[in-house]
Amino acid sequence: xxxxxxxxxxxxxxxxxxxxxxxxxxxxxxxxxxxxxxxxxxxxxxxxxxxxxxxxxxxxxxxxxxxxxxxxxxxxxxxxxxxxxxxxxxxxxxxxxxxxxxxxxxxxxxxxxxxxxxxxxxxxxxxxxxxxxxxxxxxxxxxxxxxxxxxxxxxxxxxxxxxxxxxxxxxxxxxxxxxxxxxxxxxxxxxxxxxxxxxxxxxxxxxxxxxxxxxxxxxxxxxxxxxxxxxxxxxxxxxxxxxxxxxxxxxxxxxxxxxxxxxxxxxxxxxxxxxxxxxxxxxxxxxxxxxxxxxxxxxxxxxxxxxxxxxxxxxxxxxxxxxxxxxxxxxxxxxxxxxxxxxxxxxxxxxxxxxxxxxxxxxxxxxxxxxxxxxxxxxxxxxxxxxxxxxxxxxxxxxxxxxxxxxxxxxxxxxxxxxxxxxxxxxxx
Ligand code: EPZ
Numbered sequence: 001x002x003x004x005x006x007x008x009x010x011x012x013x014x015x016x017x018x019x020x021x022x023x024x025x026x027x028x029x030x031x032x033x034x035x036x037x038x039x040x041x042x043x044x045x046x047x048x049x050x051x052x053x054x055x056x057x058x059x060x061x062x063x064x065x066x067x068x069x070x071x072x073x074x075x076x077x078x079x080x081x082x083x084x085x086x087x088x089x090x091x092x093x094x095x096x097x098x099x100x101x102x103x104x105x106x107x108x109x110x111x112x113x114x115x116x117x118x119x120x121x122x123x124x125x126x127x128x129x130x131x132x133x134x135x136x137x138x139x140x141x142x143x144x145x146x147x148x149x150x151x152x153x154x155x156x157x158x159x160x161x162x163x164x165x166x167x168x169x170x171x172x173x174x175x176x177x178x179x180x181x182x183x184x185x186x187x188x189x190x191x192x193x194x195x196x197x198x199x200x201x202x203x204x205x206x207x208x209x210x211x212x213x214x215x216x217x218x219x220x221x222x223x224x225x226x227x228x229x230x231x232x233x234x235x236x237x238x239x240x241x242x243x244x245x246x247x248x249x250x251x252x253x254x255x256x257x258x259x260x261x262x263x264x265x266x267x268x269x270x271x272x273x274x275x276x277x278x279x280x281x282x283x284x285x286x287x288x289x290x291x292x293x294x295x296x297x298x299x300x301x302x303x304x305x306x307x308x309x310x311x312x313x314x315x316x317x318x319x320x321x322x323x324x325x326x327x328x329x330x331x332x333x334x335x336x337x338x339x340x341x342x343x344x345x346x347x348x349x350x351x352x353x354x355x356x357x358x359x360x361x362x363x364x365x366x367x368x369x370x371x372x373x374x375x376x377x378x379x380x381x382x383x384x385x386x387x388x389x390x391x392x393x394x395x396x397x398x399x400x401x402x403x404x405x406x407x408x409x410x411x412x413x414x415x416x417x418x419x420x421x422x423x424x425x426x427x428x429x
Contacts (some may be wrong), residue, residue, distance in 0.1 A: 001421040004390040004404065006381035007413035008363055011249035014410040016235045017170045018255045019045040019401040020070065020230035024192035026094035027169045028199045028230060029053045032074035033062065033101040034176055035203050042071045044230060045401040048394070049092050056095060059085050060102075074148040075225075076105070083110040086143065090115040090402045092398075096124055096166055099147050100173030103136055109147045113140065117370035117395070120330025126167035134174050134182065154179030155219055163188050163299040168215070169196050175217035176205045184215040190300040191234055191260045199228045232256045235306045236400060238264040239375050241284045242310040243407070245273040246317070246383040252412050258282055258421030263303050267295055271314050292320030292357060297327045309335050309376030316344040317383060318357040325353045335373035338366040342380055342388065363388040378403070382412050389417075 017406045020043035030053065032039050044050055046069045052074065058064045061080035061305035065073045082102045090094035093116025116122070128138045128145070134153040139146045155178045158171050168188040173196075175182035187193065189211055197210030203226050206218035237256045244251045245268050258265075258277040265275050265282070270293040276283040292315065297305040305328035315322040316339060326332050340346065341364040345356040363386030368374025374396035381388030390396075393416075396403060407414050 001392065001419050002416055003394060004378060004381070004393055005415055005417045006363070006378065006388045006390065007142045008381050008384035008386060008388060009115070010247065010382070010411055010413055012244050012247050012251050012281040012410045012412060013249045013255055015252045016240050016406050016410055018240070018253060019043075019295055021045070021192055021195065021233040022047060022049060022236075022399045023190070024195040024230050025050050025164070026053050026092070027097050027192060027196050028228070029057065029072070029074070030094075031196060031199060033057070033076045033079070033098070034105045034200070034223055035074075035076065035225055036172065036222045038075040039203060039225045040067070040071065040073045040227040042227065044070055044072055045233065046070060047401050048398040049094065052088060052092050053094060056084055056088050056098065059088065069073060081105065082106050082108040085110065086112045088259065091118055093122070093166070096127060097170060097173060097326065099131070099145055100170035103131060103147045103149060104153060104174040104177050107149045107151065107399060110144050112143050113145060118334070119332050119370065120362040120427045124166070126160050126162060126164045127170045130171035131174055133158050134178055136174075153178035155182040155217070158184045159181060160184070160186040165190050165193065168193055168296070169264060172196060172200070172207060172215065172217055175219060176200055176207070176223065177221070178217070178219040180219055182219070184217070185213065187213050187215045188299055189213060191231055191257070191344040195231045202226050202228050208418070211278070220368055234260040235304060235372070237261055238304070238307045239310050239379070240406070241265070241268055241273070241275070241282070242307065242314060243379045243382060244284040244370040245260055245271055245286050245290070246314045246379050248286045249282065252281055252283050254281040256280060256282060263301050264307055267293060267303055267311060290314060290318035290357070292318050292322040294323045296325040299328065302327070305329055305332060306372050308332060308381055311373045312336075312346070312353060312355060313376045313380045313383070315355040316346060316357065316380070317360055320357055322357070323356045324353040324355060334369045335376055338369070338373075338377055339380060341366055342384055344380075362386050365389040367392065368392045372397050375400065378407075378414070382407070382414070
C-alpha cells in the first residue's frame with residue numbers, strides 16, 4: 001500500500017504548471033474511434049483514468065501509440081470487436097463514452113455499466129435515452145449495456161431531463177456520423193464539452209453551439225485524422241488555487257484558461273485570497289485571515305461540484321459559519337468524517353453542510369474515499385499542524401498528474417511512503 005505523508009503548516013510559494021484536463025481527455029480519447037485515419041492528441045495528462053482508457057481502446061484493437069507521456073496517436077481502422085473488456089470498463093466512469101463512439105461509428109457497442117467515484121446514485125438513463133432517440137436499440141443485460149443500430153443512426157431532437165456532462169458528450173459522439181442534424185437541448189456547458197466539440201470539428205465534424213444549452217450536430221459521412229491539444233484542467237487548477245488559499249503564500253498557476261476559473265476565483269476571493277489574472281496564468285496570494293462564505297454547487301458556469309470538498313476544507317478553518325450546498329450529487333460529503341478526525345466541525349444534513357470554522361486542523365491518519373475527497377484531504381494535511389497520512393491514494397492518482405512532485409516544488413512537505421498491507425503483514429508474522 002502507498003500513502004502520502006504530509007507535514008503541515010508550511011506556506012506555499014513558487015510556480016505550478018497545470019496539466020491537460022482529465023474530463024476532456026477521457027472523452028476525446030474514445031472520440032478517436034470515430035476518426036477515419038490517425039489522430040494525434042496532445043496535452044493528455046499522465047493519470048490512471050487516461051491510462052485505463054487507452055488500454056480499453058488497445059484491447060478492442062485500436063492502434064494506440066504513446067509518442068511521449070503527454071501525447072498519443074490513435075488509429076481505429078483495425079478494431080476487432082465492439083465489446084469492451086468488462087472489468088476494465090467498470091473501473092472508470094468515462095468508459096460510457098465508448099458506447100456513443102462505437103455505436104456512432106460501427107453501429108454496435110457492448111460496454112459494462114460504468115464505475116467511477118461513489119457520489120450516490122449515478123444513473124445513465126439520459127445517455128440511453130439519447131441513443132434510443134437516434135434510432136438504436138439499447139438494453140442492459142448481465143452488467144453490460146448493449147446498443148445496436150441497423151445502419152447509420154438517424155438524427156433527432158434530444159431534450160435532456162437533467163443537465164448531464166456525460167449524456168451531452170455521449171449524444172454528441174453518437175450524432176457526429178448520424179444522418180441529418182441532431183439538436184441537443186438542455187445540454188451541459190462545461191469547458192470539456194466545448195473541448196470535445198473543438199476536437200471533433202478539427203477532425204471534420206460539424207458541431208455548433210457547444211458551451212450553450214443548445215448544441216447542433218450536423219451529421220457527416222466521415223471524419224478524418226488530425227492533431228489536437230486538450231485544454232488545461234480547470235479542476236486541477238482550482239485545487240492548487242484552493243491549496244494556496246488554505247495554506248497561505250503566493251503561487252503562480254500556469255498554463256490555464258482564466259475564464260474557466262471565474263466561478264472558483266470569485267469564491268476564493270470571498271474567502272480571503274487575492275487573485276490576479278494574466279493571459280494564461282493566475283497569481284494566487286493569501287496573507288490575511290480566511291473568511292466564511294456560502295457555496296452552492298451547480299452545473300457550469302456555477303461553482304463546480306468537483307471543487308466542493310476542497311472549498312469545504314478552506315471554510316473549515318475560516319472565521320465564522322459557512323453553508324455548503326451540494327446541487328449536483330446525492331452523496332458527496334463522505335470525506336467529512338475524515339476531516340472531523342483532523343478537528344473540523346462540520347454537520348451534514350442531506351445536501352447541506354454547516355461548516356463552523358475552527359482555529360486550525362491537526363494532522364491525523366485519514367482515507368481518501370474518492371478523487372476530489374482525496375485532494376481535499378491533501379489540502380487539509382498541508383494546512384494542518386503536525387503529520388497527516390492519507391491512505392487510498394489510488395483515487396487521487398486517477399486524476400492528478402504528479403501531484404506530489406508539483407506540491408513539493410511549491411514548498412509543500414509531502415512524500416509517498418510504501419507500507420506493507422495487512423495481508424503481507426499477517427503473512428510475515
Ligand atoms: C462528470 O460526471 C464528471 N466525470 C464528474 O467528475 C463531475 O462531477 C460531473 O460530470 C458533474 O460536473 C467525468 O467527466 C468523467 P453528470 P457525469 O452526468 O458525466 C444526473 C471528478 O471528480 N444524471 O453531469 O457522470 C446525475 O445523477 C468526477 O472528476 C441522471 O440523472 O455527471 C447527477 O445528479 C466525479 N441521469 C447529474 O445528473 C443520467 O443519465 C449530473 O451528472 C446522467 C446524469
